Amino acid sequence: MALSNTIIAAINFAAVLLSVPVIAAGVWLSTQADNACVKLIQWPIIVLGIVVLVVALAGFVGAFWRIPGLLLFYLAAMVMLILALAGLVVFIFVVTSGGGAxxxxxxxxxxxxxxxxxxxxxxxxxxxxxxxxxxxxxxxxxxxxxxxxxxxxxxxxxxxxxxxxxxxxxxxxxxxxxxxxxxxxxxxxxxxxxxxxxxxxxxxxxxxxxxxxxxxxxxxANLRREWRRADLLLVAALIALITVYAMGCYAFRAAKTDDIFRRYKQGYT
Structure with missing residues (x-):
């Protein structure tokens, strides 16, 4: 079980790292003069990235120090955050679909x-x-x-x-x-x-x-160009986050199955 917890903790730490490109996309937008004047999506992106960071850290702590409550919180909250990030990615793509020169x-x-x-x-x-x-x-x-x-x-x-x-x-x-x-x-x-x-x-x-x-x-036109660039980074982070989350769920389920089997075997013997 200790080895499984270490694996789950390592996977959750990868989710921590994946919050960085999300935050970076928002920070980059905030440094652009036009986005700094309009103030539309850079703060929602930054806030979402920070929440992903906090939830991923909770999952890491829960797995590494064997705190089931934190780990279950991570599994439930991260689903919502992935859906929120996916919604933001789709929203940016849709509102920037028009435009031309x-x-x-x-x-x-x-x-x-x-x-x-x-x-x-x-x-x-x-x-x-x-x-x-x-x-x-x-x-x-x-x-x-x-x-x-x-x-x-x-x-x-x-x-x-x-x-x-x-x-x-x-x-x-x-x-x-x-x-x-x-x-x-x-x-x-x-x-x-x-x-x-x-x-x-x-x-x-x-x-x-x-x-x-x-x-x-x-x-x-400037906003469209910059939002599209940020959206590409968010898409990459979203795909990686879904992959890491799926791996974490699989590892958690395997660890629980392993633990149940071990307890059953000990009771049988």
């Missing part, structure tokens, strides 16, 4: 439209109060100002591979026909009234196109 005429960078994204994502950037908070956070970052340090000539800028956030928030949409002075300063054409985003563009370095739909779309 559009080629701008005579430009290397791409531009983005808000209608291309899922309804749930769009709702996260709708509402004046909510967007004003996000906009204030985005404008305080170096996302746009660093473009002025990198590109001096119009053609260099037009050939640049901008991030979705830079493309949507730091410049007017190409369709507006603005004339380049520098990446965040443009000369307005005579008529811009036909397009709301063209009217909303401002050379004020704290305003730029942060109020534009193109900025919201660029933000969602």
């Amino acid at each position: 559009h080629l701008a005429p005579s430009r290397m960078f791409l531009e983005y439209e808000l209608d291309d994204y899922s309804g749930w994502l769009r709702r996260q950037v709708e509402g004046t109060e909510r967007w004003n908070r996000i906009k204030a956070c985005l404008s305080s970052t170096s996302t746009c100002s660093e473009l002025n340090q990198t590109y001096n000539l119009a053609q260099d800028f037009f050939n640049a591979e901008l991030s979705p956030l830079q493309s949507g928030c730091c410049k007017p949409p190409t369709r507006c026909g603005y004339t380049f002075v520098n990446p965040t300063y443009w000369i307005s054409p005579i008529d811009t009234a036909s397009d709301v985003d063209c009217v909303l563009w401002s050379n004020d370095q704290m305003q730029l196109c942060y109020s534009c739909s193109s900025c919201k779309a660029g933000l969602l």
Whole structure:
């Protein structure tokens, strides 16, 4: 039985280690400027990873020091956590299933439209109060100002591979026909009234196109890209966690069967 407990403890310790990539995915998202401003899924991921860590540690302690109550708690709680992680993985995949990019005429960078994204994502950037908070956070970052340090000539800028956030928030949409002075300063054409985003563009370095739909779309494109990357890590952790849990259940069941057989044999003799 001692050997079986050691095996179960080792398996449960593997579950402890598997909480690390879950926590790491949330921490990585929290370090990205756009996710730090929106604050949607990084904390749920971090909290879920911490709970997995605590439950796995309880299972390890229960197996190593032979505390059946803790081990049974681990077996029951980990099922719920695996289901929660699976639900989160599916949720991220579903809400990021939409989205896309559009080629701008005579430009290397791409531009983005808000209608291309899922309804749930769009709702996260709708509402004046909510967007004003996000906009204030985005404008305080170096996302746009660093473009002025990198590109001096119009053609260099037009050939640049901008991030979705830079493309949507730091410049007017190409369709507006603005004339380049520098990446965040443009000369307005005579008529811009036909397009709301063209009217909303401002050379004020704290305003730029942060109020534009193109900025919201660029933000969602950035979120989609980063959430998809985090989701791949969560999928890998989920598969490994299910495997480790199945091994733990098998080892626990084998140990219990072994213990029952031993007791029966001792009683028979």
